Amino acid sequence: MTTATETAPAASARTRDAERSRRAILAAAEELFAARGFDAASLGEIGERAGVSRGTPSYFFGSKEELYATVLERLAADRTARLEPAFRQLSQWALAKAPTEPLRAVLSRAVGAYLEFLRERPSFVDVIEREALAGGARLAELEAPSTVIEDAFGTLRRRARAHGLRSFDPTEAVLCLVGLAYLPVAHRATILRRHGLSLDDPAFLRRRRRHIVDLLLHLIGEPGSGGAR
Amino acid sequence: MTTATETAPAASARTRDAERSRRAILAAAEELFAARGFDAASLGEIGERAGVSRGTPSYFFGSKEELYATVLERLAADRTARLEPAFRQLSQWALAKAPTEPLRAVLSRAVGAYLEFLRERPSFVDVIEREALAGGARLAELEAPSTVIEDAFGTLRRRARAHGLRSFDPTEAVLCLVGLAYLPVAHRATILRRHGLSLDDPAFLRRRRRHIVDLLLHLIGEPGSGGAR
DNA sequence: GGTAACTTGCTGAGTGTTAAGTTAGTTAGG
């Protein structure tokens, strides 16, 4: 499995670019940490996938541990950036005196953003799953824990009475959303496959989104949450 | 960290008992495969925890792979044995012409059994999570896939009209139950801890059970599922 | 004494980290 770089030495641009190398190493590390876990992902393979040598990841990031921390930070930042718009709209809906939109519409966009993010970035789910299995110590070291979802449901809860909602527990809402959204991604290779479902099927994702919104509205206590599918 | 076995050679009963050793090895292997995963769990440590030597696990189970397969089989069998009674009652409720109990009661027992099993046997959840992360190839090799939950919801769906239930999708019900029940166990070290919750808190487990039953009844379409908490 | 139930020594493969070596880019001085 040797790469044929020697046979094409002058062709491809083999220029030195630290930023490019850093990014390539981070991307490779994210994939491999997600696929194999911290211990089983070797710096050699990370370097190989990034197109650099065995020692380069250490050269740039100091240690495997620091490289991993950087991967975690990038994942958290990307998640926040992706979810913030939709979930801030949810908070704003709750804060409005007379919202112009139905709650279902705003909530559906938030759930949709979450599902899309998880689907586009399965590495995120895998790394988080592995963190959970490892005790979550490294994840807890993150300084920016990203509470976008918690904040939105917290605001919604505080303004529940004003909108005729139940006095639901925001934590339960978070557990509900996360549980239902994570599972199909985390278990795409086991449970989902056993039921003949796939994350690549848009119809399944649409159903799942509507389903989650339905359950959340029921939990939150939106009056019109029952009825036909 | 050497054990002081040499200083007390004759005292403890060091009798030879193949069946006892097998069981001890299986238990140790389950714990370590759950805690560290297939690759990172070493046969040496498994032997140490089981009170035998490095080579004994291989002696009894041939290879690490076969030992792992045996652990998987035992987990699946234990799960089936534990869930079958409660979920069969659910099927029987659906098959009955005029059930004497409300659906909520039977469903609550089934959900309760599932939650209790997961809580008592976190190794089960961890091993399954690791299987999902590893692609689930080894899990798929199991000959007895254990469809207790699927069967119950399938029967319920087939008899839905007779009980005034919605024509719900049984797979969605499974995903809902599994997602909501797995998450708190799988992420006990991350999400749960961050929200100050613990699986050791009986009140939390009771709330969770009621919550899951509520959402399932809503999904299934039980008319009286709404209302006060 | 014979066999099942183990234990111990060995081997080859693979790991993270470090240190030394090498090469490409950059810049200052003429």
Added chain:
DNA sequence: CCTAACTAACTTAACACTCAGCAAGTTACC
């Protein structure tokens, strides 16, 4: 403009370690 001096960006090699699997040995029990 040109080139020598310098620095940043890597590569290669070595070290100390762990592991699974095998083979050979040892011990306990019928």
